[in-house]
Amino acid sequence: MVAIPKALLAAAAAHYVGNSGSASYSSDSGSSGSWSVINGFDWSKGFGQAGGFAGCPIDKFVPQFPAGQSQLVAPTNPRFIGLAFGVQNYTCSSANNFTSTGAVAELIDVSCQVFNPGFATIQNSLFDMWTSIMPQPIQAIIDLLHLLNPPNVLAQHYFITNPVTGQGVSPVWDFTSSSAFQGNKDAFIVAKGKGTIPAPTDPKKDVAWLDVVNVQGKIADEVFRFDTVGGQPPASCKYGQDKDISVKYVSKYIFYGGSLQENHY
Numbered sequence: 001m002v003a004i005p006k007a008l009l010a011a012a013a014a015h016y017v018g019n020s021g022s023a024s025y026s027s028d029s030g031s032s033g034s035w036s037v038i039n040g041f042d043w044s045k046g047f048g049q050a051g052g053f054a055g056c057p058i059d060k061f062v063p064q065f066p067a068g069q070s071q072l073v074a075p076t077n078p079r080f081i082g083l084a085f086g087v088q089n090y091t092c093s094s095a096n097n098f099t100s101t102g103a104v105a106e107l108i109d110v111s112c113q114v115f116n117p118g119f120a121t122i123q124n125s126l127f128d129m130w131t132s133i134m135p136q137p138i139q140a141i142i143d144l145l146h147l148l149n150p151p152n153v154l155a156q157h158y159f160i161t162n163p164v165t166g167q168g169v170s171p172v173w174d175f176t177s178s179s180a181f182q183g184n185k186d187a188f189i190v191a192k193g194k195g196t197i198p199a200p201t202d203p204k205k206d207v208a209w210l211d212v213v214n215v216q217g218k219i220a221d222e223v224f225r226f227d228t229v230g231g232q233p234p235a236s237c238k239y240g241q242d243k244d245i246s247v248k249y250v251s252k253y254i255f256y257g258g259s260l261q262e263n264h265y
Contacts (some may be wrong), residue, residue, distance in 0.1 A: 043107050054109035054152035061114045063226055063254055065209070069196035072211050074224060080255040081114060081170060082154040085130045087246035088207055088231040098233035098245065102159030106127045106142050107253060112264040114124030120227075127229040127250040138246075154178055157253070163190055163216055171212060173253065177220050180262040186218040187260055199228050207231035209250055214257075221257025 065072045086105025092097035101237050113119050142156060155178060159169040174188045181187035191212035199206035210225040231249030 013017070032221070054111060054154070056112035056114075057112045058114050061254075063224060063252075065226065066200045069197055071197045072209060072224060072226070073195075074254070075222065075256045078254050078256050079081070079220065079258060080109070080154060081111055081112045082253045082255075083126060083250070084108075084253055085126055085156060085250050086157065086248070088233070088249050089244065089246050090233045090238050091244045092237035092242040094239050096236055096239050098237050101244070103231075103249075104138050104142075105157040105158060105249075105251075106153040106175070107136070107157060109152045110252075121250060123227045123229050123250045127248075130250060131230065131248050139157065142221070142230060160190065170215065170216075171253070173219065173223060181260060182263065184263070185252070187215040189214055189220045189223060189255075189258075191217040192221055196223075203232075204235075205230060205232050218260045219258045220253070220255040224254050224256075225251050226254070227252045 055198055058081055059076075059083070060167060061078055063078075064158055065074065067231075084105040084107045086103060088103045089101045091101050092262065093099045105203035110119070110122065115123065122207075151256045155175045157171050159174050162168045162170045170190050170192065172188055172190050175181045176184060177185045178187070190197045192215050193210065198208055206228045207225075207230070209228060210221050210223075210227075214221045226249040231247050231251075233245060233247055
């Protein structure tokens, strides 16, 4: 069920590992987009259809959150859903534990897969791929995906200085480079926390599930992180000795609300 994300990562891996001969690229002059054929996979076909990954309506989709809790309660009519791969960043504090300094991730549009049986575990397959054969830093992978510009790249996730207080950091989901919102400076959301629960899978290994709400931007009013895999740091560290670390993770992000309309060419 994760053939397209795996193809993306495999192409990026082949490029950045230095084996450029193992990944072949060619122009697709017959398509309406600007992407390439990568290792024989035609990125101009299969999207927005039942067999593709991107561009399908998800307004009837309901994410599955654990029962018996009130921290994560999703609204109705979601607009976007992304399968993210990236890293959670940490620094060693004076209390000899790792504290979060943010994250960097790429979101793949998986809207056409949400009603397929394998969608519930799609994150596990991508995590296996991301952690087993991808030694490259996340920013290098993101840079290559932007160069290739396949139509199922949804957004980028990163952190900035808190725009309200000027202290600490705030999460951003940035859609300004996606084809649907390219050039629209308001196609982002800066958010603040609303709710959180430990990952119901393995909270020592998997980062928490979250609900965050809009502070700035017009792409969405609320975002949920769920179905997380990985991302947790070691339980302890030695202040002044251990370096900052980045821990790979995969998760789903679902977006609600927002006032922007997609570009139509």
